[in-house]
Amino acid sequence: MIEINPRYCKSCGYCIRFCPKKVLAMGDERNRRGYFYPVTANAGACISCGICASVCPEAAITLPGKGECDNG
Amino acid sequence: MGEKRFMKGNEAIAEAAVRGGCRFFAGYPITPQNEIPEYLSWRLPEVGGVYVQGESEVASVNMVYGAAAMGTRSMTSSSGPGISLKAEGISYLAAAMLPALIVNISRGGPGLGSIQPAQSDYLQATKALGHGGFHCMVFAPNSAQEAVDIVYDAWEYAERDRNPVLVLMDGCLGNIMEEVELPPMKERTDADIPEWSLSRRNGRDYQGNITPIYTEPILEGINMMAGEMYKQWEEDDVKVEEFMTEDAEYIVVAYGIASRVSKEAVLTLREKGVKIGLIRPITLFPFPKASLRDLDYSRVKGIIDVEMTIPAQMREDIELQVMGRCPVYEYGRSGGCLLDDDGVLEAIEEIIAGGNDE
């Protein structure tokens, strides 16, 4: 499952645009710098393909390793 | 006892640099310094060093910037036009606090000027080698031997100050062949690589960065430190030769090749009973202010600035110390026309005879 770290997000929307399963949607909360950041609106559909993390310019999205959640 | 050789000035400098620890040179062809890159192109690889002929002087000084950032003793050489092209790079070396040796074998200027020798880059060297108000220590040897001694130890100053050093000579001294005694090769290992450098060979295991751009308060701090450094140079590092000045009524001020011609004139005039001496700046920056400021002006009747450039470029630095306490005269040749014994002698005699206004 993906993890979004709002701190780095600048609301560019690339993750939402390229998610093949339409998991993400722009949230209505802002981070400390005033940017809306995405939320997993459709979490069940996530196939952990990692495209969102790959296209994120700010490395704000991470996927933990297999099974346990080892890195933030 | 070093190794005695009969060498051309330019080649003596190149060998002295290698023995002084230089292991990187980048340069570009320009008369009258060509023997320096030519010599180093085969000599540096012999000692595990690197020689690169850059596509321009601009590229060359930036190659030096890169190698210097790694703690490698690095050098470039050129003549006036090339030093102008390197001005930006030298300013970056100063801003990034990187040691390096810059050599200018100067020629007739401005512009493409002439490929014959001249001392037309004094102001460039001592006032503004580049933008931003920084200074380099500027050494002006007047012989192949002195050039060897200065270049051999140039990186001791550069690394002490983390600042580039300039050696200013002219086409005469670059091409003169003289006997030189070469000091031994300085043995250096990875342990000598400065801690501040980006090299990891000295065991550094933390992130390092070197930058010529800072946030404003930090840059202001760096400028303040530089100001203190320049004052320190003035106190500790001035080098000057004072020849027969104790009882002199007239004093010639000249550096580099002009000082050799002037010394001949001083000796000739002394034989004629004229009380004349020579002050020869060896460091042009820091300028030997005290030598001129503390003269006994009740005795000194005139000071003659002899330079191989017209108009004289060192004159204002002299006048700043003389402060009007006696007349300051100038005599010079320029554009690649050389000073000669007779010319200097006649000019001084005419000045002494009073026929020459200031």
Next chain:
Amino acid sequence: MTEYSRASLLADAPSGYCPGCLHSLATKLIAEVIDDLGQQDNSLNVISVGCSALNILYWGGDFLSVAHGRAPAAATGIKRTNPERLVFAYQGDGDLAAIGLAEIMSAANRGENFTVIFANNQTYGMTGGQMAPTTLIGQKTTTTVYGRDPATTGYPLKMCELISTLEAPRYVARFALNSPKGVNDARKGIKKAFEIQLAGKGFTFVELLTNCPTNWKLSPLDTLEYMNTNTIPYFRPGVYKDTEADAE
């Protein structure tokens, strides 16, 4: 299940780049490849002048910030004296293709054993959007307000094509960062370039088509579309030279 973590050489703070800026993505890709190759302590980033210089406050590895256009020259001084290091120059189009054109062509022609990563967004972003050597014909900038006119400004420079005509370069490729496939291809291309360098085989060049929402006056998402319709047709992504592959 892909594992994906934040590259170790990225600072623990947001980058200085504008929202959606692909410079930031390019920087991330480089950091990711360096992690993959375990080269964190051995890497050395030669940072140029322009928006690329925002990496001064973002890059966590060793770096040297150099004068505008001179990164390939400084990298030459670094790599020649420290051949064991992974050295790469990260430059924008103004830095590389305008003021630094002699430096890049000469370094490539000397076959210097380092990598140049060229972020091409067809504008001088840092200084407010002036025409760059790669600005497209007809593209409006603050110095071509009616659109770039080749009659007075010539044509956008194709750096991969130019460099691939040289004998010495080993790998020359262009990727567009406006799609997941482009990003993945770019990551592989950067890795290949670094591997060729680490094997001591010579000069490698990776051009990354990037964007500039601020100066293109487009939203981040619209820039990606603009790249499809305008940038990519002119700057065709692909591998322009690969002496490894040719050898097989």
